Every structure is written in C-alpha cells, then in structure tokens.
Amino acid sequence: MAAHLLLVDDDPGIRLALQAYLEDEGFGVTTARNAIEGLELAEKHQPDLVITDIMMPQVDGYRFLQKLRALPRFRYTPVVFLTAKGQTADRIQGYRHGCDAYMPKPGDPEELVAIVRNLLDRSRQVQSEIVSLVSELNHRPAPVAIEAIDLDLTPREQEVLLLVYAGLMNKEIAGRLERSTRNVEKYVSRLLAKTGTSSRTELVRFALEHGLVSPGSAAG
Known part of the structure; x- marks a missing residue:
C-alpha cells in the first residue's frame, strides 16, 4: 500500500507542482492551503508523513507542527519543513519544534523524494522492531x-x-x-x-x- 502524504503550503503553484511530482513517484497526496486546513485533513486522512511550509498566514509552520505534535496520533509522524527560510538559525528553530528534515525552497523534487523515502523507511523499521519485540513478549512458550x-x-x-x-x-x-x-x-x-x-x-x-x-x- 502506497504511503500517504499531507502537503501544506499556501502557494498554489508549489502545491500543485509537488503534488503532481510526488504522485508520479507513487505516493498518495492530500494538500492543504494553510495550517488550519492541514490539521483538519491530518486528523481525517491520518498521513504517514507531513510536508509543510513555514511562512503561512494566520498560523505559521512552527505553530502548526506544535499543534500537530500535541495530537497523540502524530507525536512521532515524520515531518519535513519545506521553506524559503534557509539560515542556520531558522533550521535550528525548525528542529527544536520537532521537524525531522528541512529543505529550503526552491529545492530539487528528487531530493525531497529521497528525504521522504528515507524518513518513511526509518519510521517503518522502528515500528517493525517494536512490533517484533511486543510479539515476542506475547508469544513466549509459557505466560510470563x-x-x-x-x-x-x-x-x-x-x-x-x-x-x-x-x-x-x-x-x-x-x-x-x-x-x-x-x-x-x-x-x-x-x-x-x-x-x-x-x-x-x-x-x-x-x-x-x-x-x-x-x-x-x-x-x-
């Protein structure tokens, strides 16, 4: 089953271009025009990974990520910041808010896909290891x-x-x-x-x- 992504960006050109590219790469993509819509769609579609801009009206990407992380379902969901802000201080602020990767605009779509695949693979590996540990504990010869x-x-x-x-x-x-x-x-x-x-x-x-x-x- 293809991974499902949520893309949040107030720029319609970037939104449509990235959606088309990611879908061509085999991902399912839901798009949101702003952070408020992004939170609603996240709860509705339960994405495997979120890509979000930082500079958005009303609620910026930092605040959006803070609200997303407050939801138990998304506490450890991979998040990529996609933004025109590329200074070191901005990247540090992004990581402090809990993002997993940071890609400045304009970026290479191929690089974004590589980042997304890497984060999804790591997330699946971690979940697989946890499931294996839990299964091992639950299937011992004698109940312990x-x-x-x-x-x-x-x-x-x-x-x-x-x-x-x-x-x-x-x-x-x-x-x-x-x-x-x-x-x-x-x-x-x-x-x-x-x-x-x-x-x-x-x-x-x-x-x-x-x-x-x-x-x-x-x-x-």
Whole structure:
C-alpha cells in the first residue's frame, strides 16, 4: 500500500507542482492551503508523513507542527519543513519544534523524494522492531507476567526513555526536548546504567518487560 502524504503550503503553484511530482513517484497526496486546513485533513486522512511550509498566514509552520505534535496520533509522524527560510538559525528553530528534515525552497523534487523515502523507511523499521519485540513478549512458550519495577526515574529520564522507545536518536531527542545532544547522551547513559543494559534495543526490551513503557505509548 502506497504511503500517504499531507502537503501544506499556501502557494498554489508549489502545491500543485509537488503534488503532481510526488504522485508520479507513487505516493498518495492530500494538500492543504494553510495550517488550519492541514490539521483538519491530518486528523481525517491520518498521513504517514507531513510536508509543510513555514511562512503561512494566520498560523505559521512552527505553530502548526506544535499543534500537530500535541495530537497523540502524530507525536512521532515524520515531518519535513519545506521553506524559503534557509539560515542556520531558522533550521535550528525548525528542529527544536520537532521537524525531522528541512529543505529550503526552491529545492530539487528528487531530493525531497529521497528525504521522504528515507524518513518513511526509518519510521517503518522502528515500528517493525517494536512490533517484533511486543510479539515476542506475547508469544513466549509459557505466560510470563510483566514484572513491574520501580527504578525511581526522574520525569526527564522517563521522557527520554519514551523517545528512545519511539525510535528517536539522541540528536532528534535533543531537538524535541530543546536540550544539547551531550545532555541527552547523559540521560541515555543513566538509563542504561539503571537498567543494567548495554544498548538501546536492550533498553527497550527491558522497559517493555518491566512495565516502564506500554506498547501503545509510541503509537503514531
């Protein structure tokens, strides 16, 4: 089944051109003229990935992404900022608001397709690994009750754990939490030490087995 994309841009020329190109590449595409319409269509069509402009009337792309991330279904949906703003400070602001990739206008449509495919592949891989872990826990030869454990995690450690469970890397977590990558690395190291694990996969497995996260906590 083809991935479905949501494209949000107030420029009709760009909207139509990108929609045609992406559809020629095999994607299903829903377009929105502004952020308000984009939120409505996101909830209606449940896209696998969102591409959005930043400079839009009424609600800009940063605010749109903030509202989108507030919806549990879209907490981890890949988002690409497509914008004429190309300064380093603008890109940093985009990442801090939770975007996964950033492509200045005018850009090469082939590059955009490559970015989209890469993000979708990564998203599918993460979800597949989570499903495999959950399936393994649910299909053991003998029923094994989840052993709840209290590691006295701080609120920030719990937040980082959920993002690790969702498949985000340290740099992405840093952008999401508006912290430095080095700061996030310290939190991940603490989690590994507290759980006695040596890798992110082992950490996720431990968290599932001991009730620190639930299979539905990374949905979307």
